[in-house]
Amino acid sequence: VMELHVAGGREFEGFYLDAHSGVVPRPVWSLLDAVLPRCRNLGGVVFELSGTWCGKLGEEGLLRQLGRMQERWARHQPQPERIVA
Numbered sequence: 001v002m003e004l005h006v007a008g009g010r011e012f013e014g015f016y017l018d019a020h021s022g023v024v025p026r027p028v029w030s031l032l033d034a035v036l037p038r039c040r041n042l043g044g045v046v047f048e049l050s051g052t053w054c055g056k057l058g059e060e061g062l063l064r065q066l067g068r069m070q071e072r073w074a075r076h077q078p079q080p081e082r083i084v085a
Contacts, residue, residue: 001039001041001042002041002042002043003042003043003044003045003046004032004035004036004039004042004044004045004046005045005046005047005048006024006028006029006032006045006046006047006048006069007019007020007021007024007028007047007048007049008020008021008022008023008024008025008049008053009021009025019050020048020049020050020053021049021050021053022049022053022056022057023057023061023064023065024047024065024068029068029072032045032069032072033072033076036072036073036075036076036077037076042077045069045072045073047062047065047066047069049062049065
């Protein structure tokens with residue numbers, strides 16, 4: 001796995017649709033917490049938000065979502081080994 005994406009969505013007839021429509025729901029954050037430690041070659045996590053939802057989320061809301069992603073990345077991804085010469 002090289003990249004993961006997280007996004008808000010909608011329920012429709014018993015299914016959760018990845019609609020890129022708002023904040024990431026709690027169960028998706030929990031899933032990200034479970035998956036990140038298993039993806040040792042991961043290049044990044046992307047927050048996807050449809051352009052029509054940007055105004056509704058606002059800059060502060062967007063920054064909160066990105067901050068949550070950064071916190072999880074720092075917690076679960078190994079730090080590069082330092083080579084001391």
